[in-house]
Structures are given as C-alpha cells and as structure tokens.
Amino acid sequence: MTSTTQTNYGDTIFRNLTRAFAFLILLLIVFMVYEMYRTSASSIEKFGWSFLTRSVWDPVQEEYGALPFIYGTLVSSAVALVIAVPLSVGVAIFLSELAPAWLERPVSFFVELLAGIPSIVYGVWGFFVMVPWMRTTVEPLLSDHLGFIPLFRGAPYGVGMLSAGVILSIMILPIIASISRDVLKAVPRVQKEAALALGGTRWEATRIGLSYARSGIMGATILGLGRVLGETMAVTMVIGNRPAISASLFDPAYTMASVLANEFTEATTDMYLSALVEIALVLFVITIIVNSFARLLVWSVTRKNQAGRV
Numbered sequence: 001m002t003s004t005t006q007t008n009y010g011d012t013i014f015r016n017l018t019r020a021f022a023f024l025i026l027l028l029i030v031f032m033v034y035e036m037y038r039t040s041a042s043s044i045e046k047f048g049w050s051f052l053t054r055s056v057w058d059p060v061q062e063e064y065g066a067l068p069f070i071y072g073t074l075v076s077s078a079v080a081l082v083i084a085v086p087l088s089v090g091v092a093i094f095l096s097e098l099a100p101a102w103l104e105r106p107v108s109f110f111v112e113l114l115a116g117i118p119s120i121v122y123g124v125w126g127f128f129v130m131v132p133w134m135r136t137t138v139e140p141l142l143s144d145h146l147g148f149i150p151l152f153r154g155a156p157y158g159v160g161m162l163s164a165g166v167i168l169s170i171m172i173l174p175i176i177a178s179i180s181r182d183v184l185k186a187v188p189r190v191q192k193e194a195a196l197a198l199g200g201t202r203w204e205a206t207r208i209g210l211s212y213a214r215s216g217i218m219g220a221t222i223l224g225l226g227r228v229l230g231e232t233m234a235v236t237m238v239i240g241n242r243p244a245i246s247a248s249l250f251d252p253a254y255t256m257a258s259v260l261a262n263e264f265t266e267a268t269t270d271m272y273l274s275a276l277v278e279i280a281l282v283l284f285v286i287t288i289i290v291n292s293f294a295r296l297l298v299w300s301v302t303r304k305n306q307a308g309r310v
Contacts, residue, residue, distance in 0.1 A: 040278035079165025092180035123237035172224035183216030
C-alpha cells in the first residue's frame with residue numbers, strides 16, 4: 001500500500017514537472033513577444049500598419065518602413081528553396097536507393113559535415129569566391145539567355161538577391177538532404193518490393209517510396225526554411241544591403257535579419273531602435289506563421305496517407 005502511494009506520488013510530481021516545463025516554453029515565447037512589442041511601441045504608435053507597407057527607410061528624417069526587408073526575406077527564402085529542395089531530394093534518393101555501401105557512407109558524412117560549417121565561413125567564401133563568379137559568369141549568362149524575364153534583367157553586380165538565394169541553398173542543402181535520406185530509408189521495404197514484383201521499374205519503386213515519405217520530406221523542407229528565414233551573417237555579406245524592392249534578382253536587397261545585424265549598433269535614437277525592434281517582431285511573427293502553415297500541410301499530408309492505408 002505504501003509503495004503504491006509513493007509510486008503515484010512520484011508520477012504526479014513527474015507529470016506536473018514536465019507540464020511546468022512545457023508551459024515555461026510558452027511563457028518564454030509570450031515574454032519575448034511582450035518585450036519586443038513594448039520596445040517597439042513608439043514605432044507602432046507612429047506608423048501603425050503602414051509600417052509593413054512603407055518602402056521608406058530614412059533614419060535622418062525618422063521615417064521607417066519594413067516592406068523592403070520583408071520582400072527581401074521572402075524572395076531570398078523562395079529562391080533558396082527552389083534551388084535546394086530538388087538538389088537535396090536528389091541527393092537523398094541517390095544515397096538511400098542507388099549508392100553502393102562503400103560510397104554512401106563517405107558521401108553521407110560529407111553532406112552532414114556541410115551542416116556544421118559556421119555561417120560566417122559561408123559568408124566569407126560567398127563574398128570572395130561566389131560573388132566574383134556570379135558577377136563575371138553566372139549573371140551575364142542568365143542575362144544573355146533569360147534576359148526577357150524580369151527576374152534576370154539588370155547589371156551583374158555579383159552581390160544581390162540571387163547570390164543570397166544561392167548561399168542560403170548551399171547552407172540548407174545538407175539539412176534537407178540528411179533528413180530526407182533518413183526518411184526514405186525508413187520506408188518499409190515491402191512497399192518497394194511489391195512495386196518491383198508487379199513489374200515496376202526501379203524509378204517507379206522509388207516514386208512509391210517518395211509518395212510514402214512526403215510528409216517527412218516536407219518536414220525537412222520546413223527545417224531548412226526555418227534556418228533560411230533567420231540566417232544573418234552569410235546573407236548580409238552577399239545580398240548588397242540596399243533597402244529597395246526590385247523585380248530583378250541581380251539587384252542588391254536587404255533582409256530583416258540583415259538590417260538588424262547591420263544597423264542595431266547605429267540606432268542612436270529611440271525611434272530608430274523602436275523601428276528595428278518592430279522589424280524583429282515582424283520577423284518573429286512571420287516565422288511562426290510560416291511554420292504553423294507548414295505544420296498544417298504536414299498534418300494534412302499525414303492524414304491523407306493514413307486514410308489511404310486504411
């Protein structure tokens with residue numbers, strides 16, 4: 001009787017303790033939002049919702065608008081995902097389905113090693129190696145062959161939205177590839193063997209595995225997107241840091257993380273500081289919205305797969 005009471009008492013303590021840890025995370029998020037909102041109250045009061053739609057960023061006249069930074073963040077993230085997702089899934093398919101064992105292990109090791117490289121190293125490499133290459137080779141080539149598309153018009157500066165998207169794609173490629181590879185390896189062999197037994201080709205069996213692993217691959221893409229939205233130093237060194245909106249990927253731009261890194265130490269007035277903190281608040285909200293939407297997609301795909309198996 002005594003031992004049963006002690007066991008129940010211990011379970012109650014453990015349950016309440018873990019519940020407290022969970023609520024602590026929620027309180028931390030609420031506290032962060034509150035502090036950012038309190039510090040940015042002056043900017044919110046002066047500019048209101050127009051802060052999100054204004055393109056002016058003039059610390060001298062104390063006129064601020066976050067639209068160029070929001071645009072730069074979203075477009076650079078989109079470019080990075082367009083480049084990185086197909087490459088990452090291709091690498092994952094090769095490592096999980098096609099590569100022999102003697103090749104899979106070293107290649108997997110080097111792919112995972114890329115994920116551990118500090119972002120400042122990517123930034124230095126991007127500025128001194130990738131940017132000159134983009135300026136002299138890639139951007140002129142794109143302009144010559146695809147210049148009729150607004151995305152590839154303009155002078156080849158080297159620094160710009162395209163360079164930021166490329167450097168970000170390199171940074172998230174190992175994350176998406178490693179997780180996608182593990183997801184594909186977790187697909188039951190019965191699925192692939194059944195496809196082959198019915199006369200399917202190797203590619204058709206792989207497609208079945210990809211269909212089975214869609215939710216996991218989407219989750220890997222979400223993790224990559226999470227890093228893209230908040231990446232700072234590497235992007236700051238190659239994007240050009242100009243608060244402007246342009247349809248061309250060749251033109252310099254700015255992201256929300258970059259403007260915080262570049263100008264926070266220069267915020268000598270209360271309104272300047274308030275505007276920067278409001279950008280941080282907007283970045284925080286956008287990150288939560290994007291991840292929530294992505295989680296909703298994962299839930300819908302998982303539910304569809306479960307319904308199909310039933």
